Amino acid sequence: MSIIWLIIILLCISVGCFAIGAVSGSKLGSAYGNNVTLKTSFVFVVANLISLSLSFIVGKLLYNWYGGLTQWLAFIMLFIIGIRLLLESIERSPSLNYTDIVQSNYLVRVAVQASVDSFMFGFTLALFFGDRIEIFLLALLLSAVFNFFMTIFGLSHGHAFPKTLLGKRLERAAGAIAVIAAVNMLFKING
Secondary structure: OOHHHHHHHHHHHHHHHHHHHHHHHHHHHHHOOHHHHHHHHHHHHHHHHHHHHHHHHHHHHOHHHOHHHHHHHHHHHHHHHHHHHHHHHHOOOOOOOHHHHHHOHHHHHHHHHHOHHHHHHHHHHHHHHOOOHHHHHHHHHHHHHHHHHHHHHHHHHHHHOHHHHHHHHHHHHHHHHHHHHHHHHHHHHHO
């Protein structure tokens, strides 16, 4: 896996945060204030970073047990990420209202749900870059930046998108790209 694919997959994963933000933003219109938008984005970023970090650590600890299956496991993880994004593009995204964000209970559950793809990708990172901590730190930084800005953009401008159409199309495209990345990896395994 190259750095370019790393960036592309992290962008694809952050599209899920955009879709949730766009659905919530379209529901509330311009009622979101800056504090609420920042709090929501921060919770999504923290959930994604925790998921990415935990799965990277677990993957690094278990690396010796699955040594010869590294590329196959990475293929499976990327393929599942792609399929999840494709399925999320056809099902209804969870949305947040002002009360959900102020009380934080539902917000944290939605953020954890959005971080599942980051968890799987952290494991994939451990498979490829377990010995290169600088790549992992780059992935953490990029994940934080992408998720933060995608969530803010979705929340701030979600009211401008007709019935979350853009979020669903982006999720569909991100899922297709993740599946292509997985198939690309499969060809490298066999070829």
